[in-house]
Amino acid sequence: MDTKLRGFVLSVYIVFGLPVITAHNDPSNKIMEDFSGYPIHEPQSQDSLLSLSVDSEGLQKQIDELSTLSETPAPSVTRILYSEKDVLARRFIKNLMGLSGLSVREDAVGNIFGRWDGDEPELAPVSTGSHIDAIPYSGKYDGVIGVLGAIEAINVLKRSGFKPKRSLEVIMFTSEEPTRFGISCLGSRLLAGSKELAELLKKTVDSQNISFFDAARFAGYANHLQDLTSVFLEKGSYSAFIELHIEQGPILEEEATSIGVVTAIAAPASIKVDFEGSGGHAGAVLMPMRNDAGLAAAELALAVEKFVLESGSIDTVGTVGILELHPGAINSIPSKSHLEIDTRDIDEKRRNVVIEKIHQSALSISENRGVKLSEFKIVNQDPPALSDDLITMAMESACQELNLTFRKMISRAYHDSLFMARISPMGMIFIPCYKGYSHKPEEFAAIEDIANGVRVLALTLAKLSLA
Ligand SMILES: *[C@@H]1O[C@H](CO)[C@@H](O)[C@H](O)[C@H]1NC(C)=O
Ligand SMILES: *[C@@H]1O[C@H](CO)[C@@H](O)[C@H](O)[C@H]1NC(C)=O
Numbered sequence: 001m002d003t004k005l006r007g008f009v010l011s012v013y014i015v016f017g018l019p020v021i022t023a024h025n026d027p028s029n030k031i032m033e034d035f036s037g038y039p040i041h042e043p044q045s046q047d048s049l050l051s052l053s054v055d056s057e058g059l060q061k062q063i064d065e066l067s068t069l070s071e072t073p074a075p076s077v078t079r080i081l082y083s084e085k086d087v088l089a090r091r092f093i094k095n096l097m098g099l100s101g102l103s104v105r106e107d108a109v110g111n112i113f114g115r116w117d118g119d120e121p122e123l124a125p126v127s128t129g130s131h132i133d134a135i136p137y138s139g140k141y142d143g144v145i146g147v148l149g150a151i152e153a154i155n156v157l158k159r160s161g162f163k164p165k166r167s168l169e170v171i172m173f174t175s176e177e178p179t180r181f182g183i184s185c186l187g188s189r190l191l192a193g194s195k196e197l198a199e200l201l202k203k204t205v206d207s208q209n210i211s212f213f214d215a216a217r218f219a220g221y222a223n224h225l226q227d228l229t230s231v232f233l234e235k236g237s238y239s240a241f242i243e244l245h246i247e248q249g250p251i252l253e254e255e256a257t258s259i260g261v262v263t264a265i266a267a268p269a270s271i272k273v274d275f276e277g278s279g280g281h282a283g284a285v286l287m288p289m290r291n292d293a294g295l296a297a298a299e300l301a302l303a304v305e306k307f308v309l310e311s312g313s314i315d316t317v318g319t320v321g322i323l324e325l326h327p328g329a330i331n332s333i334p335s336k337s338h339l340e341i342d343t344r345d346i347d348e349k350r351r352n353v354v355i356e357k358i359h360q361s362a363l364s365i366s367e368n369r370g371v372k373l374s375e376f377k378i379v380n381q382d383p384p385a386l387s388d389d390l391i392t393m394a395m396e397s398a399c400q401e402l403n404l405t406f407r408k409m410i411s412r413a414y415h416d417s418l419f420m421a422r423i424s425p426m427g428m429i430f431i432p433c434y435k436g437y438s439h440k441p442e443e444f445a446a447i448e449d450i451a452n453g454v455r456v457l458a459l460t461l462a463k464l465s466l467a
């Protein structure tokens with residue numbers, strides 16, 4: 001066998017500090033020696049650096065093929081939950097899992113699991129995965145490289161002759177994007193045991209008034225039940241969860257760094273606000289007589305910016321992405337206004353302080369301007385998540401052994417990992433993407449960068465499987 005494999009074997013042993021010299025008759029060493037053709041207790045030499053071989057060409061083909069399962073023409077990708085194309089894409093993934101020798105299982109909402117049994121299948125497995133749904137007119141890499149890349153990481157390990165101790169599992173999560181039912185990370189939220197979501201889905205419909213359950217049944221899921229608690233996984237179901245993803249930001253590309261080791265995922269809170277005033281004719285109602293719902297909204301929007309900046313941390317952000325005025329005529333004082341506010345941080349307390357300030361401000365604006373605060377609704381307020389130290393350490397040493405540049409960073413977008421962190425130690429691997437573009441057709445990641453990500457993922461999975 002070649003030196004690549006020998007390097008791999010040596011490295012796995014050295015990282016775990018397993019007996020390298022003394023354990024001559026350790027049966028696992030014997031197996032390693034058999035397939036590697038080298039005695040593993042040989043001192044490691046300089047040329048034993050790792051080069052786990054990724055089938056880049058095959059992986060790129062799969063990415064391209066999956067991108068054709070789209071409701072809009074190339075280069076854009078649109079793949080909406082439980083649509084015909086989504087069903088085809090799911091079939092594509094399950095087929096690839098099968099070809100990699102994984103045993104495939106699906107739950108009631110269509111989270112797909114492909115498992116490679118380890119030598120000690122009773123231990124909690126190590127899992128990895130992401131999503132393949134795509135918002136309208138987006139690109140072909142977001143989520144996809146974390147699913148196809150995970151399957152390829154399994155292939156890499158299999159080709160190298162690796163034998164997992166803990167089972168390894170690839171997960172394709174249902175509906176990371178909120179496109180159809182307005183709920184992001186639907187699959188992973190349920191896996192993490194969200195009872196609220198299981199209840200909410202009983203009455204959730206899409207914009208065509210198709211119920212969640214009818215849509216799920218169309219795709220072959222949720223067949224005879226209204227009860228989604230079967231999807232819940234217990235805390236401790238996995239010893240680790242890792243997600244490979246494009247950065248969706250410009251940092252790695254600008255710095256020419258190969259790998260981002262994610263230390264924390266910022267979590268959003270979203271707030272809906274409605275103000276109501278009396279409206280009136282833009283000419284006839286004099287200024288002292290007005291209670292302008294539009295100005296109340298404008299004042300609140302500026303207050304959001306102020307409170308976010310007051311936090312003193314670059315990691316606190318806030319956005320008023322929706323601001324609607326009613327009736328929306330040039331000669332009519334707005335009688336109603338509607339704002340939707342997104343605020344995020346990696347520090348939950350700091351973010352919640354911002355939310356509280358926004359609430360107080362909405363109340364005082366309403367009082368000062370004589371408008372009614374008819375709604376102030378915190379739609380969601382997910383806690384941020386920190387990566388697990390042992391997982392980030394495994395990822396960092398994987399990068400070092402693979403001779404790849406890396407840096408620690410924060411994920412400012414959120415991912416299924418945010419919810420997996422509720423039931424499992426979690427880590428994320430970022431790779432560079434062109435100008436940080438995402439959620440548009442120009443989204444691009446070079447296959448060399450993807451392959452680097454796959455190698456880091458494969459080696460990290462190997463380390464954690466033996467841990
Ligand atoms: C949506 O569908 C439900 C059940 O079929 C029906 O009762 C309701 O009137 C529909 N709503 C709209 C807005 O069409
Ligand atoms: C490691 O990376 C450096 C810098 O890119 C390069 O010069 C060196 O040849 C690499 N070593 C190996 C063994 O790949």
Ligand SMILES: [Zn+2]
Pocket residue numbers: 131142143176245415
């Ligand atoms: Zn994504």
